[in-house]
Amino acid sequence: MQLKNCSECGRIFAYINVNLCPSCLQAEEEEFQKVKEYLYKNPQTGVYDLAEATQVAEHKILRWLKMGRLEGKKFAALAYPCESCGRNIQEGRFCLSCSNKLAQGFLKATTPEKEDDDKRSKPKFHTR
Numbered sequence: 001m002q003l004k005n006c007s008e009c010g011r012i013f014a015y016i017n018v019n020l021c022p023s024c025l026q027a028e029e030e031e032f033q034k035v036k037e038y039l040y041k042n043p044q045t046g047v048y049d050l051a052e053a054t055q056v057a058e059h060k061i062l063r064w065l066k067m068g069r070l071e072g073k074k075f076a077a078l079a080y081p082c083e084s085c086g087r088n089i090q091e092g093r094f095c096l097s098c099s100n101k102l103a104q105g106f107l108k109a110t111t112p113e114k115e116d117d118d119k120r121s122k123p124k125f126h127t128r
């Protein structure tokens with residue numbers, strides 16, 4: 001058995017697969033249901049308004065979206081920015097093109113441009 005601090009209230013609890021103690025987990029579950037219910041009744045609600053209307057923290061709603069727990073794809077207004085380029089997306093953490101680039105390793109630090117050989121001044125030696 002693994003003991004962890006709850007990421008919400010800091011209490012120590014027996015870790016299973018979430019970083020929340022049973023009571024916070026239950027509270028979050030209720031929040032999740034509330035958000036989901038509100039969303040189905042008001043499918044045009046964006047993340048910000050949803051957080052405001054349900055009194056649930058925006059970061060939690062975003063987390064559920066990124067986890068795929070909330071089906072963002074069904075609700076166009078729930079779009080949130082890609083973590084890399086800021087384009088609006090409705091599932092996962094990155095837009096399609098960024099996740100492709102990530103998969104190919106292109107999104108790491110950009111490689112510095114090669115020095116242009118022609119512009120480099122060559123030292124001249126005067127031979128006697």
Ligand SMILES: [Zn+2]
Pocket residue numbers: 006007008009010011020021022023024025
């Ligand atoms: Zn807790």
Ligand SMILES: [Zn+2]
Pocket residue numbers: 082083084085086087094095096097098099
């Ligand atoms: Zn992107």
